[in-house]
Amino acid sequence: MSSLDVDAIIAHADQYPKPAGVHFQYGTAGFRTRGDILESVVFRVGVLAALRSKKLDGKTIGVMITASHNPEHDNGVKLVDPRGEMLEAAWEIHATTLANAQTSQEFVQTVQTLISAANIDITKPANVVYARDTRPTGPALVAALELGLKAIGAQGRNEGVQTTPVLHYFVRCINSKGTKDSYGDDSVDGYMKKLSESFKSLVAGKTRPEPLIIDCANGVGAPTAEILVKYLGESIPLILHNTAISTKGALNYECGADYVKTQQRLPPSLNGVLKPGQRACSLDGDADRLIYYYLDERGHFHMLDGDKIAALVAAFIIDLVNLAGLSGDDFKVGVVQTAYANGSSTKYLADRMPVKCVPTGVKHLHHAAEHYSVGVYFEANGHGTVLFSPSAVEAMKSHKPSTPAQASALQHLINLTELINQTVGDALSDMLLVEVVLAHRSFTGAEWNSLYNDLPNRLVKVVVKDRNIFKTEDAERRLVSPVGLQEKVDELVRKYDGGRSFVRPSGTEDVVRVYAEATSRPQTDELALKVAQLVYDFTGGDPMKRPESL
């Protein structure tokens, strides 16, 4: 296309008018709201993805249509940059501007403004690869996306129903094809082979574990896991549950990683299924989060969340790095967490390696992890991965081991670079990673759990008049606005043994979140409630809606 075909874009955009009175925002997880009001947004995201591709010389951009762990009637859309990472932050604002243009004419004007402001050469090609999860609104949103791509003359590649991490994997593979950094084959077969072959090498000679139960959240993780089971063959027994992707209302309903993490209990569908001592894990609705758990002999539930995964994996990698003879000033293993990480996990990790705390949201964690040779990052909610820097990979490849033990540790590390989806958190890849470490350590769930004891913690949502007045610093651990509130929080926290609490506005919901932990459960709950009430009272909300209990 030599210039922008304004008439064609307007004509196509008219088929997807913006709903009146709605403000859309590209937040931490892209656009996310009710699926039936998202078509105009997704149409416009098609145009935006094409512009992003043109800006980057025709590199392939990804578009994922999903609302992850949200209820089934929600949907969402997010863009994936060429190396498989989240969209560059500066473009999130462009996305919001485009989505909120009131008319087709105004939309084209904002497109033109973006083209000149970002200096986009419109004659460049545009390539976009896209996929959706299993939500009922998905097909209509894909149609809107495809019209957006057509309106601007972009080349689209439909990958159908895929998990979020598989789509991220495709984007990286497509863009690195034929280069020395080739990430893999851009097909489901390529993804499955990469994961299953490295897994088999890593567990070769280890005892075959007891069967692992996987709760697929009745989402897109189910069909992907079904394929993976075939590729894994005899190497690990997996039993899939909650695979009803066509049952209306089943997605994420009383199951999935978010349910388990927030409710801190077993999905009811696994009652009587999960035996004491047996390992189980839950994926979320787009299979980028993973939470493990087990029941002890007395039937008590124990959760192994993202922090426990980080502790398990990071300590294992450090051991391998030391065993392989790679450790040194220029080979650093580090961990990245957010303020939501359990205080005990931070202590466990900080005794062993550098730990950095960053603001909530995967992009912050991912970028901070890139500063280490091997950067392990996990959110407490189970989203995370491990990044190996290009120089770390070089060092591994050129390292000459001097003993068979060194050679074996080195080979394990190299296999881990294949097993781990380094583009984004990937529940299935992470699940295999956990299984590798458990096999190498000969750990049961209980032994893994005993690495450290979680401090009791509580997360509370407070509905306030305007969450935008809440501003934070120090990786969201302290409030700078409203002025004076942080001092009051500090005053309260001091009264509780081992107390910690912080307040921040959510990036995905219209609420303020309060997190609290202390050494005992009653103290934790009391602290959480008191801070929530403080936040509420300080901002002058309706007395009828004041949080009075947890």
Ligand SMILES: CC(=O)N[C@H]1[C@@H](OP(=O)(O)O)O[C@H](CO)[C@@H](O)[C@@H]1O
């Ligand atoms: C406490 C919490 O779990 N926050 C979640 C949630 O962000 P909020 O900004 O807190 O709404 O959604 C994000 C996107 O999925 C996820 O990255 C993050 O961890």
Ligand SMILES: [Mg+2]
């Ligand atoms: Mg998700």
